[in-house]
Amino acid sequence: MSSKSVSREADDILLATDMVRLGARLQVLQAETSLSYDRLARLYREVKGASPPKGMLPFSVDWFMTWLPNIHSSLFYNIYRYLDAFTPAKKSHALVEAYRLYLEQSAAGLQPGEPAGEPVLSFTQAWMLVRFFESGLVQLSCCQQCHGQFVAHAHDPETGFVCAICKPPPRAGKTRSRRKTSARASV
Ligand SMILES: [Zn+2]
Structure with missing residues (x-):
């Protein structure tokens, strides 16, 4: 075995260990x-103290478009793209690295009214999101109001696009809607 393949293997072991710690499937x-596969399954058990979960990965672009996942996914992907x-x-x-930074950011709370410390995006979902970008299933669209870049379906028209933070759905953000409903009691 050449020294190059040894260092590649050592690098892969470190990388896989990091990923398992962050929750990768x-x-x-x-x-x-x-x-x-056998080496990875063994490594997984060493790091987690349990066998890796079986079954297919959840596969849905639509999940990334729903309100809170979209905000978290967009934050993560902007960090990833920068790094x-x-x-x-x-x-x-x-x-x-991007997922670590995302965890720190979501622990601090993304916006007022949202409970802190609850990552919505799992590591595996973050990985899938990057794959969806690479395969052209999703794009970043620029919000006309805040000019942030948000995850959207590929080929969605960007004209008039308003993000999930600027235009949350009526049921989103309980703290905010509670404040509003106390003012307008019948809603
Ligand atoms: Zn916006």
């Missing part, structure tokens, strides 16, 4: 590293 580890473009962390390393 085994399918993600298989896609992002060159380690064998991948402007720092030495690329691809799967950018994914790990």
